[in-house]
Amino acid sequence: MPALPAPEYPAEVRARLEADAKEVIARYPGPRSALLPLLHLVQAEEGHVTRTGIRFCADQLDLTTAEVTAVSTFYSMYRRKAGGDYQVGVCTNTLCAVMGGDAIFEELKEHLGVGNGETTEDGAVSLEHIECNAACDFAPVVMVNWEFFDNQTPES
Numbered sequence: 001m002p003a004l005p006a007p008e009y010p011a012e013v014r015a016r017l018e019a020d021a022k023e024v025i026a027r028y029p030g031p032r033s034a035l036l037p038l039l040h041l042v043q044a045e046e047g048h049v050t051r052t053g054i055r056f057c058a059d060q061l062d063l064t065t066a067e068v069t070a071v072s073t074f075y076s077m078y079r080r081k082a083g084g085d086y087q088v089g090v091c092t093n094t095l096c097a098v099m100g101g102d103a104i105f106e107e108l109k110e111h112l113g114v115g116n117g118e119t120t121e122d123g124a125v126s127l128e129h130i131e132c133n134a135a136c137d138f139a140p141v142v143m144v145n146w147e148f149f150d151n152q153t154p155e156s
Contacts, residue, residue: 014056091142
């Protein structure tokens, strides 16, 4: 059975995204270089990267959906499923872990009653391990909806 085509964005949403995408693509020497920002754009629209978002990016950059999917699944910052209103990520790479990231993550798991990649029953908070946030000199780092909170402790 052939795969179903990805649904389209409503016309007004697609027009807005196309205008934003055109502006983003113009910043780069080659269109393909704009893939990561376009994935952020479609993720911001729906809260995660959907089949519709993948098709949109492919169309804008003249790529296949397989090429876009490969990139979107490689990077941990692109979510593959809907999450909570608050996305809480704790860096648990080596330095953050040693500086308390693992303890913070365990405290949040217990407090929220969810594990890695899970969302609270009320849909409010999703918790996840985050790969390096590139803020090692401020370890450990917690991120809430892309806002960084550095030098954290389990108590904070």
